[in-house]
Amino acid sequence: MDKEAVKKPAKAPLLVVSKRDALPLGKRILIRAAALVSAIIICALMILIVGKANPFLVFAAMFRGFFINILPSIYSVAILLGISLAVTPAFKMKFWNIGAEGQALVGALVTAVIMIVLGGKLPDPVVTVIMLLGAVIAGMLWGIIPAFFKAYWKTNETLFTLMMNYIAIEGVNLLLEVCGGPSHVVGRSLLEHGRMALFNEPYIIPIAVAAILAVVMFFYLKQSKQGYEISVVGESENTAKYIGINVKKVVIRTMAISGAICGLIGFMIVGGVDYGITTTTIGGRGFTAIMVSWLSKFNPFIMILTSFMIVFLEKGANSAASKFSLIDTNFSNVLIGIILFFLIGCEFFLEYKIHFGRSSKEVQK
Amino acid sequence: MSFANIIFYAIQFGTTLLFGATGEIITEKSGNLNLGIPGIMYGGAIGGVVGGFIYQSGGNVNPILSVIICILSSLVGSLLMSLIYCFLTVTLRANQNVTGLTLTIFGNGLANYLGATLVKRVGGQTATSLNITETSNIFSASLPFAKDLGWFGKIFLSYSFMAYLAIAIALVAAIVLKKTRVGLQLRAVGENPATADAAGINVTKYKYFATCIGGMIAGLGGLYHALVYIQTWTADVIGDCGWLAIAIVIFTVWKPDLCIPGAYLFGGLFILYDHLNLPFMTGTWRPIIKMLPYVVTIIVLIVVSFRKKRETQPPASLGLPYFREER
Numbered sequence: 163m164d165k166e167a168v169k170k171p172a173k174a175p176l177l178v179v180s181k182r183d184a185l186p187l188g189k190r191i192l193i194r195a196a197a198l199v200s201a202i203i204i205c206a207l208m209i210l211i212v213g214k215a216n217p218f219l220v221f222a223a224m225f226r227g228f229f230i231n232i233l234p235s236i237y238s239v240a241i242l243l244g245i246s247l248a249v250t251p252a253f254k255m256k257f258w259n260i261g262a263e264g265q266a267l268v269g270a271l272v273t274a275v276i277m278i279v280l281g282g283k284l285p286d287p288v289v290t291v292i293m294l295l296g297a298v299i300a301g302m303l304w305g306i307i308p309a310f311f312k313a314y315w316k317t318n319e320t321l322f323t324l325m326m327n328y329i330a331i332e333g334v335n336l337l338l339e340v341c342g343g344p345s346h347v348v349g350r351s352l353l354e355h356g357r358m359a360l361f362n363e364p365y366i367i368p369i370a371v372a373a374i375l376a377v378v379m380f381f382y383l384k385q386s387k388q389g390y391e392i393s394v395v396g397e398s399e400n401t402a403k404y405i406g407i408n409v410k411k412v413v414i415r416t417m418a419i420s421g422a423i424c425g426l427i428g429f430m431i432v433g434g435v436d437y438g439i440t441t442t443t444i445g446g447r448g449f450t451a452i453m454v455s456w457l458s459k460f461n462p463f464i465m466i467l468t469s470f471m472i473v474f475l476e477k478g479a480n481s482a483a484s485k486f487s488l489i490d491t492n493f494s495n496v497l498i499g500i501i502l503f504f505l506i507g508c509e510f511f512l513e514y515k516i517h518f519g520r521s522s523k524e525v526q527k
Numbered sequence: 528m529s530f531a532n533i534i535f536y537a538i539q540f541g542t543t544l545l546f547g548a549t550g551e552i553i554t555e556k557s558g559n560l561n562l563g564i565p566g567i568m569y570g571g572a573i574g575g576v577v578g579g580f581i582y583q584s585g586g587n588v589n590p591i592l593s594v595i596i597c598i599l600s601s602l603v604g605s606l607l608m609s610l611i612y613c614f615l616t617v618t619l620r621a622n623q624n625v626t627g628l629t630l631t632i633f634g635n636g637l638a639n640y641l642g643a644t645l646v647k648r649v650g651g652q653t654a655t656s657l658n659i660t661e662t663s664n665i666f667s668a669s670l671p672f673a674k675d676l677g678w679f680g681k682i683f684l685s686y687s688f689m690a691y692l693a694i695a696i697a698l699v700a701a702i703v704l705k706k707t708r709v710g711l712q713l714r715a716v717g718e719n720p721a722t723a724d725a726a727g728i729n730v731t732k733y734k735y736f737a738t739c740i741g742g743m744i745a746g747l748g749g750l751y752h753a754l755v756y757i758q759t760w761t762a763d764v765i766g767d768c769g770w771l772a773i774a775i776v777i778f779t780v781w782k783p784d785l786c787i788p789g790a791y792l793f794g795g796l797f798i799l800y801d802h803l804n805l806p807f808m809t810g811t812w813r814p815i816i817k818m819l820p821y822v823v824t825i826i827v828l829i830v831v832s833f834r835k836k837r838e839t840q841p842p843a844s845l846g847l848p849y850f851r852e853e854r
Contacts, residue, residue, distance in 0.1 A: 180852065258624055258846075311829055311832065315829070315833055316832055317828055318777070318828060318841065320562075320846075321773065321774065321824070321828060322828055324774075325824050325828075326821075326825075328767070328770075329822065332814040332815070332817050332818040332821075333818075335817070336811075336814040340811055446632070449631075449632070450632070452624070452628055453625055456625045457625075490639075490640060490644075492635075492636045492640040492643060493636070494636070495632050495635060495639070496636045496640055498633070498636070499629055499633025499636060499637070502629040502632075503611065503615065503629060503633070506615055506619075506625060507614075507619050509619075510619035514620075
């Protein structure tokens with residue numbers, strides 16, 4: 163009997179986890195920085211052991227790869243930022259839209275179709291405007307469909323939007339089969355009319371649009387009535403109903419905005435820079451954007467930094483791949499994965515604190 | 528193209544999906560919506576391929592040993608991937624969707640990277656695929672007398688042992704979930720972890736075990752796809768099978784036994800355009816046929832949400848982290 167009584171306190175958990183009060187900003191940044199540094203150390207070890215290369219040389223090559231051709235790099239940041247901004251309002255509403263990929267792709271698809279169908283028949287600027295409108299409406303529709311079912315029947319939006327991606331992808335495949343000729347390519351020769359460029363410089367407009375979007379989205383979420391409604395619905399649907407917010411309307415409207423921005427991005431990629439379309443035109447950025455938005459805590463300005471980091475890793479790894487034989491383009495996804503894991507994991511230490519179970523019990527006594 | 532052949536190809540492709548969907552159902556029953564399944568399948572595939580390759584390159588190949596080594600190394604690969612997910616979402620209570628998507632990016636990248644490294648070491652800088660014929664032949668071997676039995680042999684007996692393993696796992700999973708105490712407790716964790724916790728069920732343990740076992744089953748699907756279906760290692764060898772598996776989970780309303788016909792039906796819809804020469808199914812209109820599985824899934828999703836029948840709903844706490852002290 164005695165023995166059991168002695169044993170029992172030892173059974174209390176060694177580590178006790180409890181919620182902590184909000185940390186000061188400095189500490190929050192410090193914890194995140196520590197996570198980032200640990201992630202980079204793991205990445206360096208990976209490069210050393212698996213890639214059999216000097217990590218410092220690889221990092222140097224990555225910097226060169228990103229900065230040597232700065233405008234396309236910033237353009238890539240802008241595109242990722244744009245899609246991240248698009249998913250943010252829905253995300254803040256706790257609407258798990260993982261269909262940004264499809265919403266942007268369907269915008270790109272409609273852009274390409276209009277370029278092929280109307281190009282040459284109407285004046286180019288008119289075609290451009292129609293392309294823009296078509297892409298925005300298509301993206302919006304792709305967002306509204308799952309939102310409508312979610313609002314009225316609580317249909318699972320995560321899986322609905324995921325499926326919508328594939329329908330968009332097959333839509334692009336259909337275009338490639340119908341218009342792409344024997345080689346199934348819809349490229350520059352087909353998409354000739356209605357191109358959008360300023361001073362013959364394709365990258366300027368998307369970069370400017372993304373920058374403006376970031377500012378607008380910041381104020382939309384923080385200052386506008388609609389932004390307030392979004393955050394109330396995200397916190398608690400019942401509260402929202404109680405204070406007289408039409409939840410269904412907010413859900414559908416917010417997804418319409420998300421989808422429309424995605425469509426706009428798709429339009430800029432096809433009509434402004436690529437002048438061509440494939441099933442990988444968006445290239446997984448619809449998914450990456452979710453991580454960007456979430457890691458940035460829905461703050462558009464932090465999103466700029468986060469998208470920068472991810473594009474840096476992608477572009478950097480691509481250029482490192484050309485120099486080091488055992489590093490290839492897929493390596494960027496490994497690096498991104500490791501860094502994101504650490505950043506996701508460190509959130510725990512921002513919200514909870516850990517202390518030793520036994521010592522706290524002694525304090526109570 | 529005969530009817531028997533279409534069924535054969537549907538089941539051959541559907542087996543990958545069956546592994547993935549069974550694994551994801553077990554995971555989701557614990558309340559973890561694991562969007563990392565595609566990444567975990569890559570983990571299982573590359574684990575098995577690396578293990579099998581190392582063994583094969585050692586010289587004389589013993590078929591049974593080679594199968595065991597491949598499967599074990601595949602299980603290790605998918606287990607490691609699942610543990611990352613568990614640690615982040617269960618222990619550190621991270622957001623499940625974000626963690627899952629990251630795991631998919633990571634798993635896909637890691638498998639492609641390790642695979643490409645292996646390919647380069649063996650075949651030189653310009654090689655793009657890895658020859659794993661010996662192991663893959665052992666895995667693909669079917670019963671020798673299947674060919675002599677005509678259509679019956681083709682439809683029922685001509686698959687790799689992995690296909691039968693998938694059916695067995697799905698059936699066992701269905702029985703465990705429906706009939707046993709462990710299954711009941713697992714479902715309790717997925718429906719309402721707070722109540723389960725109060726009843727003395729170790730929520731963390733159930734979530735870890737369900738997610739890891741589910742991940743390992745899905746990982747076998749990755750291995751099957753690389754070794755038996757595609758039979759070589761190339762980049763992105765699994766394609767979108769992981770996402771399709773997640774779709775099948777909804778399509779079959781979280782029931783592993785329904786998964787068996789569900790996965791084969793999806794498999795069939797996917798290979799139909801390749802093996803059926805109807806005028807509207809060739810060339811230009813193929814993408815429309817390829818859209819079908821996704822459209823069907825959406826319709827099922829909507830119908831399920833209309834009917835609100837208790838048996839067809841997802842686990843109530845799906846996607847939510849559990850922390851005892853909350854509320």
